[in-house]
Amino acid sequence: xxxxxxxxxxxxxxxxxxxxxxxxxxxxxxxxxxxxxxxxxxxxxxxxxxxxxxxxxxxxxxxxxxxxxxxxxxxxxxxxxxxxxxxxxxxxxxxxxxxxxxxxxxxxx
Amino acid sequence: xxxxxxxxxxxxxxxxxxxxxxxxxxxxxxxxxxxxxxxxxxxxxxxxxxxxxxxxxxxxxxxxxxxxxxxxxxxxxxxxxxxxxxxxxxxxxxxxxxxxxxxxxxxxxxxxxxxx
Numbered sequence: 001x002x003x004x005x006x007x008x009x010x011x012x013x014x015x016x017x018x019x020x021x022x023x024x025x026x027x028x029x030x031x032x033x034x035x036x037x038x039x040x041x042x043x044x045x046x047x048x049x050x051x052x053x054x055x056x057x058x059x060x061x062x063x064x065x066x067x068x069x070x071x072x073x074x075x076x077x078x079x080x081x082x083x084x085x086x087x088x089x090x091x092x093x094x095x096x097x098x099x100x101x102x103x104x105x106x107x108x109x
Numbered sequence: 110x111x112x113x114x115x116x117x118x119x120x121x122x123x124x125x126x127x128x129x130x131x132x133x134x135x136x137x138x139x140x141x142x143x144x145x146x147x148x149x150x151x152x153x154x155x156x157x158x159x160x161x162x163x164x165x166x167x168x169x170x171x172x173x174x175x176x177x178x179x180x181x182x183x184x185x186x187x188x189x190x191x192x193x194x195x196x197x198x199x200x201x202x203x204x205x206x207x208x209x210x211x212x213x214x215x216x217x218x219x220x221x222x223x224x225x
Binding site for chain 1: 140142151152153154157159164165168198200202204207212213214215216218219221
């Protein structure tokens with residue numbers, strides 16, 4: 001079973017700050033998803049990556065497969081970034097995702 | 110594109126009743142996933158389908174839970190009989206391809222289920 005740890009569990013920051021959320025997992029994977037869950041409950045897939053780095057606007061996701069670690073960065077954070085961010089590694093050999101417990105991010109204006 | 114559509118959005122029912130949750134995946138998506146989210150356990154995969162065939166149901170908690178996908182545009186998750194510990198938000202997601210195609214999963218808005 002893949003053990004997934006995210007840190008921090010909660011993060012409060014001022015608008016404009018650079019944000020980093022970390023994810024570590026215990027078992028080799030084929031890919032990793034970063035999901036965003038807004039206060040209303042809806043879930044959006046932000047990234048799916050298997051190596052290196054991906055960037056969408058102010059969001060950057062990196063992964064180091066050898067070290068079993070991924071990070072999600074948000075530049076110039078904004079109150080609308082306030083959400084729970086969940087990392088979900090994709091197990092080898094199947095389509096199953098294992099979910100981290102999430103990082104609750106609050107950006108204060 | 111309408112996205113993944115789940116119904117109902119909210120369901121409140123008494124213990125022992127049968128509950129049916131419905132999902133319409135995005136047209137053309139070959140994979141469909143059912144997830145459950147609770148405060149205690151977070152998000153968990155219950156079952157997933159590929160081309161309407163159940164591939165992995167190891168996450169289904171017990172025999173009271175069953176899922177079907179009679180065609181490419183419709184799936185149901187049924188709980189019979191329901192128990193208070195089944196109270197959770199149930200999400201359906203679909204994906205156009207397997208993980209190696211780098212295709213993300215698209216989530217529905219979820220069904221918030223409360224069993225009294």
